[in-house]
Amino acid sequence: MDLINFIGQISCVLFTVAYLVKDIIWLRAISIIGSVGFVIFNYYFPPKPIWLAIHWNSIWVLIHSIHLFILITEKFFVQFSQVERELHDSLLPTLSAAEFKKVLSCSTWRNLRKGDFILKEKDPLCSLMYIHKGSMNVFHGQKKADVLKEGDFIGQLTFVTGEFDSVSSSAVVALEDVRILLWSYEELHKLIDKYVSIRVALLSVLAVNMSGKLSACFLNCKAKRFLEESG
Numbered sequence: 001m002d003l004i005n006f007i008g009q010i011s012c013v014l015f016t017v018a019y020l021v022k023d024i025i026w027l028r029a030i031s032i033i034g035s036v037g038f039v040i041f042n043y044y045f046p047p048k049p050i051w052l053a054i055h056w057n058s059i060w061v062l063i064h065s066i067h068l069f070i071l072i073t074e075k076f077f078v079q080f081s082q083v084e085r086e087l088h089d090s091l092l093p094t095l096s097a098a099e100f101k102k103v104l105s106c107s108t109w110r111n112l113r114k115g116d117f118i119l120k121e122k123d124p125l126c127s128l129m130y131i132h133k134g135s136m137n138v139f140h141g142q143k144k145a146d147v148l149k150e151g152d153f154i155g156q157l158t159f160v161t162g163e164f165d166s167v168s169s170s171a172v173v174a175l176e177d178v179r180i181l182l183w184s185y186e187e188l189h190k191l192i193d194k195y196v197s198i199r200v201a202l203l204s205v206l207a208v209n210m211s212g213k214l215s216a217c218f219l220n221c222k223a224k225r226f227l228e229e230s231g
Contacts, residue, residue: 014031025068039058099198107183
């Protein structure tokens with residue numbers, strides 16, 4: 001097997017490997033090498049250069065190179081504070097550093113003291129909230145309905161349904177000193193409309209959080225019914 005034929009075979013192997021790897025940086029890097037190999041193969045191996053294949057592989061090299069540069073820049077040059085790093089790891093770990101920075105860019109922090117309300121009944125719902133530190137009580141009327149803890153969201157159902165004219169049916173009050181991250185519904189929807197990867201990651205997290213609350217509610221109701229029946 002001569003050198004040019006060997007380069008063609010190796011290029012095919014590299015493209016196969018690129019489709020198998022999960023890391024997007026490696027996928028693009030291997031694809032670049034494979035396309036360069038095909039450029040060399042299609043120029044030297046046939047009796048005449050196959051310019052169609054050469055041109056398209058050159059374009060793919062350029063596209064992959066641009067995206068590879070962006071990915072490497074985002075991976076190694078986007079800096080997080082300690083709090084931001086913790087948030088990234090616990091809240092949206094599937095997003096790249098640059099993507100998570102975009103999520104943080106439209107957020108604001110709010111600190112509450114014990115006894116402070118973040119929502120009262122009939123208050124308009126205009127923000128998605130994430131409890132970073134502390135816990136909160138949820139009241140329906142005078143009755144305590146739930147306890148929200150670190151990692152829970154407030155207002156996620158309104159955000160998912162898009163009913164931004166909704167009002168709160170509950171009062172939410174700090175059980176202790178609490179730190180909350182807030183996103184305006186409008187600003188966050190603009191962000192996820194622009195970036196599909198952020199939309200998928202965020203909606204997945206919200207779905208898991210809501211399903212956990214529903215499961216807990218179901219178990220609590222079942223336990224309450226059992227106690228009532230046994231009593």
